Amino acid sequence: MPLLILDRDGVINQDSDDYIRCLDDWVPVPGSIEAIAALSRAGYQVVIATNQSGLSRGYFTLDILESIHDHLRALVEAQGGTVAGIFYCPHLPDEGCDCRKPGTGLLRAIETELQQPVAGCYFIGDSLKDLQAARAMGCRPVLVLTGKGEKTRGQLACADVDLAQPDTVPVYASLAEASQAILAR
Numbered sequence: 001m002p003l004l005i006l007d008r009d010g011v012i013n014q015d016s017d018d019y020i021r022c023l024d025d026w027v028p029v030p031g032s033i034e035a036i037a038a039l040s041r042a043g044y045q046v047v048i049a050t051n052q053s054g055l056s057r058g059y060f061t062l063d064i065l066e067s068i069h070d071h072l073r074a075l076v077e078a079q080g081g082t083v084a085g086i087f088y089c090p091h092l093p094d095e096g097c098d099c100r101k102p103g104t105g106l107l108r109a110i111e112t113e114l115q116q117p118v119a120g121c122y123f124i125g126d127s128l129k130d131l132q133a134a135r136a137m138g139c140r141p142v143l144v145l146t147g148k149g150e151k152t153r154g155q156l157a158c159a160d161v162d163l164a165q166p167d168t169v170p171v172y173a174s175l176a177e178a179s180q181a182i183l184a185r
């Protein structure tokens with residue numbers, strides 16, 4: 001079954017410049033849970049790749065992060081879908097890890113755990129970090145305008161060349177719209 005990679009904050013749930021620190025902060029973008037379930041039911045293995053530096057910043061504990069992810073999974077399962085895996089980077093930007101996007105460590109961990117390449121798979125994100133990580137691993141980057149997506153669209157014009165080419169990165173208003181377009185193909 002083909003993989004489909006999602007960023008979390010700003011794509012599945014609303015983002016906040018104050019971080020998503022607890023379950024109450026975690027508010028799904030309208031239609032996103034239904035979109036994940038529809039993609040999953042259509043045969044995609046939906047995985048999530050997310051930077052969670054708030055862990056190392058002390059903004060929330062691992063228990064809180066896992067309670068958010070348990071809730072996310074439960075909402076998708078209630079719609080008849082499944083989340084095949086949630087991969088996160090807990091590190092600070094200056095720790096130099098390889099798993100923080102735009103690094104590719106999360107994507108390589110996905111390949112190892114799901115036992116298949118991510119090259120050619122959709123990677124739907126709201127930030128340039130997502131699109132750059134996608135490009136670095138041969139994924140198909142897709143930008144949504146929720147979360148930081150509008151800001152990212154403005155950055156695309158001066159991003160590294162292959163992202164800046166017109167029409168290189170399809171842009172959709174939301175995960176719901178992106179998933180409808182993908183499922184209509």
Ligand SMILES: O=P(O)(O)OC[C@@H](O)[C@H]1O[C@@H](OP(=O)(O)O)[C@@H](O)[C@@H](O)[C@@H]1O
Pocket residue numbers: 007008009010015016017018019020049050051052053054093127
């Ligand atoms: O979009 P994903 O990767 O799922 O998660 C992003 C979050 O970890 C947070 O990432 C932070 O960036 P720094 O990690 O502090 O540079 C900020 O952008 C926050 O607004 C945001 O909530």
Ligand SMILES: [Mg+2]
Pocket residue numbers: 007008009010011015125126127147
């Ligand atoms: Mg994001």
Ligand SMILES: [Zn+2]
Pocket residue numbers: 089090091097098099100
């Ligand atoms: Zn990391």
